[in-house]
Amino acid sequence: MILFILKERKDYSTLKEKLQGSSASYKFLNLYGKNLLLAWPDSEAEKISDESVEIAVKTKRPYVLASNEWKKEPTRVKVKDVEVGGEKVVVAAGPCAVESEEQVLTVAKAVKRAGASLLRGGAYKPRTSPYSFQGLGEEGVKILRRAGDEVGLPIVTEIMDTKDSEVFKKYVDMVQIGARNAQNFSLLKEVASIGKPVLLKRGLANTVEEWLQAAEYLLYGGNGDVVLCERGIRTFEKATRFTLDVGGMVAAKTMTHLPMCADPSHPAGKRELVHSLALASVAAGVDMLLIEVHPNPEKALSDSEQQLTPESFEVLMNRIKALASALGRSA
Amino acid sequence: MILFILKERKDYSTLKEKLQGSSASYKFLNLYGKNLLLAWPDSEAEKISDESVEIAVKTKRPYVLASNEWKKEPTRVKVKDVEVGGEKVVVAAGPCAVESEEQVLTVAKAVKRAGASLLRGGAYKPRTSPYSFQGLGEEGVKILRRAGDEVGLPIVTEIMDTKDSEVFKKYVDMVQIGARNAQNFSLLKEVASIGKPVLLKRGLANTVEEWLQAAEYLLYGGNGDVVLCERGIRTFEKATRFTLDVGGMVAAKTMTHLPMCADPSHPAGKRELVHSLALASVAAGVDMLLIEVHPNPEKALSDSEQQLTPESFEVLMNRIKALASALGRSA
Amino acid sequence: MILFILKERKDYSTLKEKLQGSSASYKFLNLYGKNLLLAWPDSEAEKISDESVEIAVKTKRPYVLASNEWKKEPTRVKVKDVEVGGEKVVVAAGPCAVESEEQVLTVAKAVKRAGASLLRGGAYKPRTSPYSFQGLGEEGVKILRRAGDEVGLPIVTEIMDTKDSEVFKKYVDMVQIGARNAQNFSLLKEVASIGKPVLLKRGLANTVEEWLQAAEYLLYGGNGDVVLCERGIRTFEKATRFTLDVGGMVAAKTMTHLPMCADPSHPAGKRELVHSLALASVAAGVDMLLIEVHPNPEKALSDSEQQLTPESFEVLMNRIKALASALGRSA
Amino acid sequence: MILFILKERKDYSTLKEKLQGSSASYKFLNLYGKNLLLAWPDSEAEKISDESVEIAVKTKRPYVLASNEWKKEPTRVKVKDVEVGGEKVVVAAGPCAVESEEQVLTVAKAVKRAGASLLRGGAYKPRTSPYSFQGLGEEGVKILRRAGDEVGLPIVTEIMDTKDSEVFKKYVDMVQIGARNAQNFSLLKEVASIGKPVLLKRGLANTVEEWLQAAEYLLYGGNGDVVLCERGIRTFEKATRFTLDVGGMVAAKTMTHLPMCADPSHPAGKRELVHSLALASVAAGVDMLLIEVHPNPEKALSDSEQQLTPESFEVLMNRIKALASALGRSA
Incomplete structure (x- = not known):
């Protein structure tokens, strides 16, 4: 090549x-x-x-466009007016799943107040069991859109099916590709063509190299606005839900020009571990965090054990800001 | 539940x-x-x-329809006139990728002659790199259909996109869901509705329980004709391409009524390991094998190192038959 | 229990x-x-x-003495006058292997000057290959002792054989149990009786629970001065040498009263990743770091790719201090 | 090299x-x-x-003596009059732990009658918890020796400490190195000098290459009578206790001249999975099996869930014989 x-x-x-x-x-x-x-x-x-x-x-690497061999300067991805990959550590926060207008709006206001820059929330939900809540679909996307507009935050939400690309074109600011679809190559090709910034999660069993090759599908499809997101890999350890691969994030940063996001909520699996994983990620150099926040986590329709309360999120934002500052960044 | x-x-x-x-x-x-x-x-x-x-x-298990708690007798899945899950160990063989009419027909004749019961071949190819051969798509499916018809073998091939379901309805006898799409829940829902037998591969990082939950999506969607296929999980070991989880297959058989297939080609990664993994799988009790055979493996457009020659496949079929016989089965 | x-x-x-x-x-x-x-x-x-x-x-946990169910307050382990588990993040630094008097002394002076609190160095070396440098043994321990005394740093070094306990009693301030011996129960029992503080590394394939059970062997043997050390687990990822399990460290801290150390050198495998992993560990809350520093890494007899130069270590110490300060600690 | x-x-x-x-x-x-x-x-x-x-x-491989580059013909290891690596698949059977004279003798007679060639039993027990039964030590070895002599079976048992080598020299026919000590290099060196055949288990997180390097320590120490034993590696899957790496065994056979043993009991973790894993191993080409049998598994002091009854072992032996015969071997 x-x-x-x-x-x-x-x-x-x-x-x-x-x-x-x-x-x-x-x-x-x-x-x-x-x-x-x-x-x-x-x-x-x-x-x-x-x-x-x-x-x-x-190049001898199996990816080219995503490589920093030709593009040394870090890429900055603009999600509306929010820049990922610059001096500021950007935080996207919101509920695991969009459940209702009220739930989303409550969280949106809280995370905005605490300093989040983006609103996240799942409308199409990839659930391990067919008996779990499958998300509100297009209606959920619209709820998220209205909440984002009301509080003034761009929105990021997950796409699961090539058939839904029109909905994402119309309503969404940043399109998330989830861990289970990290090597769904049909979806990667489709999303490349939507023309919106992409948050590309790493698959549970993907090497850093395969993750960059997934990104390569997006860049090859003409979309350079890609943020990589580490969310924990699958290992033998069960004290945490997944193993946040901090070393993988750091190694990836030496291989690519694309910005890096960490999702500390999914690997933690438990609320009390989220803060430490978020702070470790910032210290490791990530440009963005994706954090689950719910107005009433115990009642959440999914991931109830790992979502933060708005109060805890506010505490975390303050800790992130202090840490970022010590590292010569802001948050 | x-x-x-x-x-x-x-x-x-x-x-x-x-x-x-x-x-x-x-x-x-x-x-x-x-x-x-x-x-x-x-x-x-x-x-x-x-x-x-x-x-x-x-039940306390996270899957019900796929469980053997309510259905003790093993399920037999009919792919046209071929029964998977009965006394006979069924072998599906053919090239990794459909490359041309001639290539497929050559292999089809050879594997038929050696004793295969189904013809496999990839038309839509999930490739880690966008620069790898992406498959012939619908044209490939048609080539496979014609070859199957000519030699008299039902065909099995992989679906990657919900948009392609009409093609599969029209031409394919058994729909394969690949390892990378093992938790592509949109695809699972769509495939359930196609009304054809399904070969459901286990994801690289999926537990046996998650694999059965993926099958549950198909059964819940009304399709009970599901064959589970173990194709190697991802572990730290690199002497093989993937780790064929024989114990996982055996454990799954104690949990479900669905028949079990093993794919020895992908975990082997190298031709010289395929025979032993195939034989081990038969001894472990699988009902079906999925084996890659190419008329000229060195020139294959994908997986060239792990495809068997027709000659080697014939030797393997004879060994499988001897082994099945010692186990009180046929092949 | x-x-x-x-x-x-x-x-x-x-x-x-x-x-x-x-x-x-x-x-x-x-x-x-x-x-x-x-x-x-x-x-x-x-x-x-x-x-x-x-x-x-x-308790229902498989460890009791190491658990924080009975001892809520964090344990502080004294290695001579250095306290691990208190307000200060303690750094142990030094070469992978003791190679010569001069090499160790050069490093000892450099790391002392940069702010390290302990001198580390391997004398008995667990090497994957019998053809690799096996360490200087007792002579190496004495060299380390003399260097530690000269610069005024307590020393920590690894024990590999129950037969060597007298050497460790006589010369060593903190006894390290390496990852390969993390479940060498004979050695754990012997080390418990030496009566010196222990740095207990986690085995490459040990769960957090098994790691705490290994610590339990030491406490059960009467030695409560145990510092746990995460050094990377084995996973499928090969972009780093091992996967530093930051989540495992954080989870362990919620389960035990024992202090936590991170070794960023071994999981990194490459010099350029060590800084980020060290900083991430501090942000995650560790009480101690174990870092490989060599006066001339390229010429090192082992681990030459991951050892820091004294200059790089000094830069890292300054970054650690700034970070610790932002977290309300010192270093 | x-x-x-x-x-x-x-x-x-x-x-x-x-x-x-x-x-x-x-x-x-x-x-x-x-x-x-x-x-x-x-x-x-x-x-x-x-x-x-x-x-x-x-050679470019990191092991030489264990490699088949210089020694093409398979090595046959003699344990008294039992040959491992020849035409016959050799079975070692017996209890997980030596508990009493009566227990061992009962099992010894039963496994001998069913066709086992070696008697196994643990006297020094590597237990994850200090509160678990730690084995009878030297007394256990003597019990095993007497039972072996009475029924006429050579004995194989595990060594855990370099200090115990005299006991093994005196009483034991084949010295086992367990998975937790697979990279205990001091023990490997000591065992090389005992001058008895060695059964070398693969560590839970060891690659095939590292396993062969551990064998290299034994050969380099002058002991060529080494049998490799796969007993399951650690992966994310929890439906089985460990993941029996059949592919790893097969790959190793292409790399070394040493004979191969499989332990189906530990990866199974459950009695009902042992038969299938044993048969799969034989079909994959192993030269030896190591199987746990207890006169009353429910009352066993360790591994009670995975030990076979003497009756079940007899059934298994008959299945193994039929299978070996179909493969051109005996058992």
Whole structure:
């Protein structure tokens, strides 16, 4: 695989001719304001360079666009007016599942007041059991949209089915791909085409490399606004629900230009562990946190044991701010 | 959760009235020739039984329909005239990916001759990298259909997207759900409605319990023709591509009435390990094997290292037959 | 299992009589200044209480002495004049292996200057391969002792064999039990009797519960001066050498009164990841860090890729201090 | 690392001179009737060959003596008159723990009658909890010895401490190294010197490669009579106690000349799964099985849920014999 960064305002017709004359696979795309050409395999791609090429980056990694080999500066993803990947540690908070207009609005106000920058909430819910609450679907998305608008927070929510992309185009600010769909390649291709920023969770059994390859599907589909989200991998340990792979986040940051988010709620599984995992993630260098907050966690229709109360979330926000400040950032 | 097995040709109107008067969630469905009623939570469900109920099965397991608590006899799944779950160990064989009409037909003839009962081949391919061969899609399905028809073998192939269900309804005999989509609940719901037998692979990081819950989605959707397929889980060991969980297959057999398939090709990752894993699976009691065979493995567009040659497959079939015979089965 | 906390200066003769008359297993021991009696099974133990008992703690956990059910206040472990488990985050630093007098002394001076409180270094080395450098043994311990004395730092080093306990009694301030020996129960029993503080690493495949049970062997052997050390567990992820289980550390802290140490060097496997893992551990609440520092990492006889230079360690110490301060601690 | 297979009855003095003149590390040893010389690193070792060298084997694997690169024919290990690694699948059976003279003798007679070739039983017991039965120690070894002698079966039992090697030299026919001590390198070195055949279990978190490196410690110590034993690795799955890594056994067989044993009892964790795992192991090609049998499993002092009754063991032996026969072996 060779990535050619092309000079601007050039005529690429010679390049195209060469490509058509070769047996290389190739793709032109524009990402982060750059005209790019991908071509492979190397043996064929090596032949096609001409003067319209500024830099040619040959990689041995199984991902290219998501790699920091060609793009050294960290990518900043804008979700409306919120920037992920900059100096500020951005916090998205809200309920695991959208249950009602009132529930969401109560939480939205509380997390906004405490300093969250984004409102999260699940409308389409991937549940292990068919007998669990499956979410409110499109109606849930609309509830979230209204709450976000009322308190002034962009919204992030999960997509589960390629059939629902119109709903996400219409109502959602940031599209989440969940851990169970982290290698649902049809969904990745569809979401690339929605044209909204994406929060891409790592699959429970995905290596960092596979996670970056999933991101590559999005970038290859023309969408560079991708935030990676570590939410715990599956290991033998059962004292926590999942194992938050802090080392994996840190390693990924050395491999990619994309911003990193941590979800401390799912690996914790228990409320009392969420604070420490959130703080550890910030100290490890994440750009964003995704935290479950519910007005009355005991009564929640899902994940009742790991959602924070608004009061506890406020305490956590203050601790995050102090920590970020000691690290030369804000929150 | 209580499962009520209802008497036949009875009037269920009292039952329905009681249900509507309660706050229980419930569902009527017909599976394996039985009229069933599921109701939950227990506290509500306990109140509704009447004389139209033959047996009430209360379970603490997170799956009910897939459980052998109510259905002791093993389920036999018919894929056209091939029965999975009976005395015979059924073998599905064919290429990892459908590459061309000629390739598939060559393999189809070879595996038929060696004793395979089903033809497998991937048309929609879930690939870790966007730069890998993504499969021929609908065209691939049609090629597989024609080859199956020509040699007289039912076909099994993987679905990746809810949007493709019409193609599968029209052309496919057994619908495979792959490991990466093992908890793609939208897809599970859609596939339940296709009305074809399903080969449900276990996810790389799924517990046996979660795998049975995925099957529960299919049964709950009205489709009882489900074969479970173990294909290796993800562990720390890298001497094999995945870790074939023979114990998990054996444990699952003590929990469910559904038949069990093993895929020895993916966990092996290398041709020379496939035979032993296939034989171990048969000795462990599986009802079906799914084996990758390619006319020229070195030139395969995917999984080239683990596909058997037709010659090696024939040797394996003979070993399987000898082994099955020693175990009181056939193959 | 019942733990009886006994009143002081009481006559326990009635208690002993009752115990001898019962079929209970039991043990008297003194830990943290308390007279304790352990008795099991519950059915027998319940009968023996008398007025010399202050509190009886019945537990369902598989460890008792290490549990915070009976001892709420965190334990502080004194290694000479260094206190682990108090307000200060204590840092032990030094080379992976003791290679020479000069090497150790150079590092010892550097880490002391940068703010380390303890000197670490391996003399008996558990190496995966018999062809790797096996350590200098007793001679290495003496070198470490001399260096520690010269710069004024207590020393911590690993024991591998019950036969070597005299060496550790004589020269060592804190005895480390390594990950490979985390369930070497003969060694745990022997080390309990040495009478020195212990740094107990978690085994690569040990659950938090098993780790606390290993600590229980030490406490049951009469040694309450135990610091738990997380050093990464084995998972499928290979982007890091091991997976630092931050959640496991946090969960353990909710289960035990013993102080917690993190070793960021081994899970990192690569120098450039060590800082972030160290900071994450401090933010997660550890009381101690164990960090590999070598005067010339490239030339190290073991773990050359993960040891910090003295310069990098100094930068890290400054970052740790800033972070600890933001968390209301010191370092 | 280069392994030199030396010509017999030759003068190696030139070779020794060259070695002393070089900076190579080296070791002469005799294994399987061959005079061998190991020398490393390659750059130095390459210089020293002379006419007394028959073959020089250069390897990139991290183990040499255990590798099948230099020794193609499978090693047969003799435990008294029982051969492991030949045509016959050898079964070692007996209780998890030696509890009493009567218990062991009852089992010994039963397993002998059913066709076992070796008597197993634990005297030194590695227990996760200090409150569990710790075994009868030396007294237990003697009980096992007497029972073995009475029924005419060689005995295999586990060593836990380097201090106990005299007991094993005196009484034991095959020395077992348990999973928790699989990387207890002091113990491996000590056991190499006992001069008895060794049954080396794989550690719960050890890769196949690390397992072979542990075997390398034994061979390097001059003991070539090593049988590898897979007993289940630790994974996320909890439906079984451990995950029997059948693929790992099969992969190891392609890497080493040493015979392979499977322990189906520990991964099963439940009696009803043991048969299937034993049969799967035989089909996968193991040379030996290690099976727990107790006269009254419910009353066993350890592992009560996974030990077979003598009756069930007899049934299993008959199934193993039928299967071995179908595979061209005996049992």
